[in-house]
Amino acid sequence: MKFYERVISDFGGYEKCRDILSQPNIDFIMNAQGLREHMLEYRRQHNIFEESDKIVFIDDFMHGELMTVAWTRKGEVWMDEGAKRCTDLSMIRHATDAEIKAGKRLGGSVVTKYDWSNVSDEVEWIATDEDRNSWLFPSGSGKPFIGGEDDDAWVCDEEFTLEHHGYNVFRGNWRESLEKRPEVK
Structure with a gap:
């Protein structure tokens, strides 16, 4: 468990921290500022967007401007005082500090x-399973492939300890998440 996750857990969860x-x-x-920073890191890792968050489009074919979340509603993010709207949240991400x-x-x-910025250098692959859990695969474990009892998870030939990367980190078809x-x- 990452430190920011532990802090939020110790307070009783993300919603309790907001309260x-x-x-x-x-x-x-x-x-309070320290707690706000932990909550921002939590949102970055779990693709949660809230008012005043700084975000960018992922793809280069979209503009590279820094945008500010104005509000969120029913799976949509409205940016820059409501002038822009994004309904496909896989197109945006939290801006890094840089x-x-x-x-x-x-x-x-x-x-x-x-976001590889907080992932250990020993990790070579990340993949998300059908249940939306993302997993870290260390260097030397081989390229992961879809397997498991019901072909619903990423596995590899080598034995190692999997590290959980988060829930709902990847948006899109899990089979394309590797x-x-x-x-x-």
């Missing part, structure tokens, strides 16, 4: 299915 932060004068009682500082999407034409770590140039 805590909505209390008046909360900044005088506890480290992108927020730069005010635009970074990375050129490298488009990935997952991704190898991008090469750093």
Whole structure:
């Protein structure tokens, strides 16, 4: 379990953290900013978008501007004071800290299915199973393939300990979720 997940769990879950932060004068009682940062990391890893989040389009064919979430409603994200709307949430992602500082999407034409910035260097592959759980596959484990009792999971030939990467991290057809770590140039 990642540290931000533990903090949120210790407070009773994500919704409970939101309730805590909505209390008046909360900044005088506890480290509210620290909790806000943990909640942002949680949203980044679980593709949850909330008002004021900074986001970018994933694909290069869309503009690379930094956008701000105005509101969310029924699976849609409205951006930039409601001037833009996105109904396919697989097209957007949270902006990284570097992108927020730069005010635009970074990375050129490298488009990935997952945010690799917080993934251990020992991990070579990430894949999401039919139940929407994402799993990390270490280097040397071989290329994962679809298998399991009901052909509903990613497996590989080598034995190793799987590390859970999160739930609902990948949006789209789970059979197309396998991704190898991008090469750093």
